Amino acid sequence: MKRLLSDRGYLLVDMIVGLALFGFVLLSIYHLYAPTFVLAQHIDEQLVAQQDVRLTLDRVARAMHETTTAFGRMRAYTAESGCVDTYEGCIGFVTARDARCTGAFQLNGGAPDWQATMYLWRDTASNELRLRCDATTTFPSVTWPPPTLVPYVVVGRHIVAASITFRPADSPNPTALSVALQEQISTSSARYQKSFFSRTIFLPQNR
């Protein structure tokens, strides 16, 4: 007994107490960092959402820059003109690119030789932003929907709202197009904002 008492080392109880203390310290640190983790996760989700919307806009940016706001060559459809129910943020505009709207920019005497009409809209059922290339006409349909909207490509997902308006508003000669999209974050913490808006102004460069 005397020998044992003089021996150096830790008892099991020392170890248990030590581990408990260590766990307590870790737990304290974790609690200290918990809001930081949540914040980081939220920031990441927000940036992912913003990136998604930006990528969505990037996919249509060139076509929108290359089109024209001239009367009859670009139409933003309102609810009165048929963009309701399963449709939202509907717009039709011309492109001078051939080969399903992605080919070479066609010129006629140096001016754009319009090749097709592109339709962009949000499908409210699927929350997809869809783009259709209609090479049969260079005059966007007067009312929505156009004769056919298939086939189309999906340029954005998780878009819960879309609004497309001319700028200046109510001008007979609009010069710009305002595209506003809203994306929903599905896994966000309840403490933070779940919806994110992105509004981009496009200035079509052709007359």
Next chain:
Amino acid sequence: MIAVSATVLFVTVTSVALIALMNTDMTHASIQHAVARSFYIAQAGLEEAKIQISEAADPMAYTTPAGGMTVAYGTGRFTYWVDAGPASGCGPGLKTLESLGQVAFLGRTIPVRVRACGVAGTPFLAALFGVSEIQLQGPTSRMYLAPYLVGTPGGGGSLGSFTEINFSDNDVRLNALSEAAIDTLTLRDGSFADYELFGFSERPDYNPNPTADPMPWVMSAFGDLIKAQPTIGVLPNRCGTRYACVTVGDSITDARRISDLRVDSYVRHAYMKSTREETVPRLALNPEVFRIQAAHNTANADINREVGFPGKDDSTYEFFQFYRIVAYLAAHPFKSLQGTIYVDGSFRFLKSVNLGNITLAVGGDLVVDTKASVVIRHDLSTVTGRRTPGIVVLGFRDPVGRRREPCGGQHVDGSGRLVLCGGSTIVVDGLIYTEDGMAIESGGSVDQVGAMYHNNRGTPHPSFINHGGTIVLRFDPLALSAFGKGIAILSWQQLH
């Protein structure tokens, strides 16, 4: 000690992970920002190229070195080319402008490349422009402002003025494409349904009734009504507006939109895409240029000899000399003139004549008599042929001549007017320029490929009157390059 070390390690790893996460997110956002900056820097390069072309002594001849011109701009740089290096493809006679915007980011260079096509030598585009009033009169007036090079449907020319565009009658027809039935036009190259001029292969299906459809879709195939304002000085109008106004009859109410014109003012046969306000420079041609060109033009020496001017090599004529030339050409339809012809004084065509591939410059007024026909055709397969002016009516330096009335109540006094009397016809290529306006009387006809610019010398004459004539103007922007100033952009595209 172990607990402290483990805690420090945990905190460090967690912090580094968080920083890395944030850094990744920020990098993504920054790349997008850099792409946007690169785009706008490329646009700045295009604007710089336009400025350099406009400021060049000869905008049509301006080019950059093959390596382009590189300028640091903002947080990046742009390189632009004009008809050099990668800048090509807009077509003959046109300027190709290309700009590369570059922004360095994280050891990479983010590029955006844009391209524009333009017409050098003109600061703006209008098929028919009048410094003073444009007046469209009479129920039989018809005017079509179509494109010369027809592509997919559309591309009509614009109509503009610094003061006023007046529809004197409600039944004036402007780009009224086969409203009730197919309307056919007989031109120098055959008979066409009017809609074919605009690229439609069949009669466009639209409702011409403005109360049912104020803005039918077909209007997007046409040009604009340009309500212009000069860059220098003020040209007052009846309406008291800063820009030109669009009026009907004697009213001084400005129609702001085409739908106002068609619905509220009952001008139901007028079709244009839109009205737009624009500030543009006032242009003019220098008479001396044409006088010198004609003085150096010896291509007509043979004809001069044959009509009795044996020692005359040049192509400047007194009006009585030119009468003999015209009489000779009328009697010898297989003969024609070439190059720039300068007539020193007013002239009146009494007979039909094919003048040939010329620029007719008149240092007085020009009248085409009743039922006479004048033809001036250029080789439109060449850039030079498309750029060469057709008719230039310059007026006397000091118009003090007797005021005369050649026909239809039109007055001329040497100020530089072009008058087409009833039933007369001109077939002309290139620019028609007048120093003091143009008038077309009832039954007159214009078949033109090119453009019109009508000045004003401070007289009360409108710059342009169509009083019951038929005008088919197939607009070729290259015709405006005769002014030799500025550049007008026709198209824009993003290459990557």
